Every structure is written in C-alpha cells, then in structure tokens.
C-alpha cells in the first residue's frame with residue numbers, strides 16, 4: 404500500500420501531504436466513501452461542520468478498521484459558530500458527531516463573524532489536547548497575518564482555493580514566511596475549465612504514463628502544497644493516490660506554472676459583494692442564525 408509522505412506543521416505535528424475531501428458528499432454515502440478511501444490508503448480526511456457529514460466521516464473511520472491514531476482528521480468551524488461561545492460548543496458537537504475525543508486539525512472555515520473570539524476557543528481546545536493543531540481557511544493575506552501575529556497560537560495551516568489556474572504563489576510565499584502550511588482546496592478546480600483534458604497537463608501526463616489529474620497533484624505537492632482531492636469513485640481514489648512514483652522535469656514544472664491565470668474567476672469569490680451578502684445574509688443569518696445577531 405502507498406505510504407503517503409507527511410509534512411511537519413509549525414507545532415511539530417505530522418500531516419499527510421495528500422488527503423481525501425468530502426465536500427458535497429451526502430451524509431448517507433460518506434461512511435462508505437471514507438471507508439473506501441482508507442482501504443485504498445488515504446490517511447487524511449477533510450470534512451467541515453458545513454458539509455453536514457462529520458457523522459459519516461466518523462463512521463467510515465470506524466468501519467475501516469484503521470486505528471484512530473493513524474488517521475488525520477480535519478474539520479472546520481462554520482460561520483454560524485464564529486464567536487467564542489458558539490465555537491466552543493461547536494467543537495464539542497463536532498467531536499460528538501465524529502465519535503472521537505480529539506481532532507488532528509480544526510480550521511476556521513471563513514474569515515467572517517467574530518473570528519478572533521472563535522480563534523480563542525480553538526486555542527483553548529488546543530491547550531487541553533482536544534485539537535492537535537489549529538488553523539484557518541479562506542483567510543486572505545491581511546487576515547491570516549492578523550491571526551498569525553496577534554494571536555497567542557499562530558495558525559498551522561491556511562486552506563485556500565489552489566489549482567493549476569490559481570496557483571497562489573504570492574500567498575504561498577507569505578504563508579511560508581509565517582511558518583504556515585499551504586493547503587489547497589479544489590486542487591482540480593472542481594473540474595472546471597475542462598481541466599482533466601487540458602492539453603498541457605495531458606501532454607505532460609502522457610510522457611510519464613499519468614493522467615492530467617495525477618500531474619496536477621504531483622505539481623502542487625512539488626510546490627509544498629498539501630492536496631485533498633475529492634472523488635466518490637474508488638478507481639479515481641486509487642488514481643489520485645498513485646502519484647508518488649514519478650518526477651516532473653523542470654520543463655514540466657515551468658509548463659505547469661504557466662497555467663496560472665490571474666483572470667480565472669474564483670470558484671468562491673470572497674471579494675464579491677453579491678456572493679458575500681448572499682452567504683452571510685440569506686444563508687448564515689436567516690437560515691442558520693434565524694435572523695439573530697452573531698455579535
């Protein structure tokens with residue numbers, strides 16, 4: 404079975420450089436897919452409170468028979484829990500749903516609401532051992548610097564949209580300077596832009612006997628980016644893990660770098676007022692907070 408390399412986070416915790424994401428995986432199917440992913444060899448599972456499938460992740464881990472300490476589980480605090488009190492209660496709820504007494508990594512999912520308060524709740528749970536590492540997601544640079552420099556415990560990870568068309572080199576440099584690991588969400592750009600048939604990627608892949616998807620994962624890991632591709636198909640789980648037996652040439656890496664496209668629309672645009680108003684107003688405040696104030 405493939406042994407997945409790890410990277411050492413800024414607090415000494417080892418994190419696999421390749422994992423399995425379950426965004427948009429329905430709760431009823433999550434346990435099966437997570438069990439399969441662990442059977443195939445994955446040892447990092449990425450879920451979130453907002454995905455509504457933490458319970459399935461916990462069940463899948465137990466069903467797999469893989470020891471809890473051999474699986475790295477990440478979850479994320481949703482915006483509706485973004486205050487000290489709410490985040491604190493929601494950590495207990497995530498642990499209950501996952502059926503575990505600790506998480507390997509808990510992230511703040513978005514930089515909205517009272518995220519400094521929520522960060523203090525993470526720091527507390529980190530101090531008492533319920534969270535082995537804490538970090539953020541979708542924190543643009545000014546916000547991640549804010550937490551990194553002003554909080555007591557700096558984030559270990561920032562999980563941000565990263566794929567061939569948005570490689571995030573500037574963010575990577577800033578995160579590296581701060582000692583924060585860069586984790587990619589949507590490494591395949593969620594299949595947009597016909598990515599699996601991209602001629603540059605398929606041409607590189609053909610020379611190495613690999614698919615475009617495998618080239619993407621290899622290239623991102625070569626840039627010290629942690630990847631968590633999602634698939635519900637077992638053969639693709641195997642394909643996405645079979646990326647440790649080939650090396651990209653410098654020319655391959657240069658061709659990959661040239662795919663970066665500043666004009667490529669963000670999959671989720673945190674700077675677009677319409678998107679933000681929809682999410683914070685309609686979704687979070689009306690649906691999840693019932694119109695109540697978060698702070």
Ligand SMILES: NC(=O)c1ccc[n+]([C@@H]2O[C@H](COP(=O)([O-])OP(=O)(O)OC[C@H]3O[C@@H](n4cnc5c(N)ncnc54)[C@H](OP(=O)(O)O)[C@@H]3O)[C@@H](O)[C@H]2O)c1
Pocket residue numbers: 423424425426427449450512540541562563587588589590591592593594599616631632633634635636639642643
């Ligand atoms: N922090 C955040 O805000 C955030 C946002 C988005 C995602 N994430 C995390 O990042 C993970 C990955 O991102 P994502 O799920 O949005 O998108 P993704 O991994 O970029 O792409 C997933 C899509 O690619 C397809 N696919 C996977 N492997 C393939 C292969 N080898 N060949 C062809 N198609 C393939 C999947 O289809 P099938 O399933 O049908 O195979 C699915 O449609 C998520 O699951 C989640 O854990 C985090």
